[in-house]
Amino acid sequence: MLYANDLACVKGDRPLFRGLNLQVAPGAMLRVAGPNGYGKTSLLRILCGLALPESGEIRWNDVPINRDRETFHRALLYLGHAAALNDLLTPLENLRFSCAAGGDKVDEDICIDALVRIGLAEQLDLPARVLSQGQRRRVGLARLFLGTRRKLWVLDEPFTALDVAAVADLAATLSDHCAAGGMVVLTTHQDAPFAKPPAVLNLAEVAW
Incomplete structure (x- = not known):
C-alpha cells in the first residue's frame, strides 16, 4: 500500500498544497486532479521519491520510502510527462534499454508487439530524433x-497525444493492472473508459 501523511509542497517560493493525505491500496486507481499550477506533477514526483515534500511522509507497505528506497523502487514504474529517449536509438532500442535499466528482462518480440499496440508499427526502425x-x-x-x-x-x-483506440487500449491495461492487485496513480485531463471510475484527489481542495 502507498500512504502519504500530511504532505505540504512549496515550489520555489510558491506554496502549492498542504495537509494532503492519501492511501492507495492494492487494486485501486487514484486520479490526481486540479487546475494547472496546483502541483499535480510535483505531487507525483514526491510520491515517487524524486522530490522532497516541504513536510509530511510517504510510506510504502508501512515503511518510509527514504528508509528502503531499493525495495520501493523495485515496485515502482514512473512515467513522467516528458519522454526520456536517446535520439540516436530506435523506439525498439529505447524501449529495451529502458526495461534493462529498470531491471526488467523482456523478450524483443514482446517489445515489438507493445510498440505496435501503442501505434508505432511504422516507426520501429526510425531514430527517435x-x-x-x-x-x-x-x-x-x-x-x-x-x-x-x-x-x-x-x-x-x-x-496525451493518443488516438481513441490507443486511449481505450491503455485504459484497459491500467484497469487490468488494478484487477490483478496492482495500483495506479495518474493525472489526466481527459476521460478514459476505465473498467471502474478511479478515486479522485482534487488538489484545489488542499491548496495552500
Missing part, C-alpha cells in the same frame, strides 16, 4: 503493455 512529440511519448508508454512485475504505476498525463 525524427519522431513527433506524441510518438516519443508513446515509446515510454509501451512499457505498460509488457506485463511488468512492478506493482505501483505512477503516470503523468498518459493519454
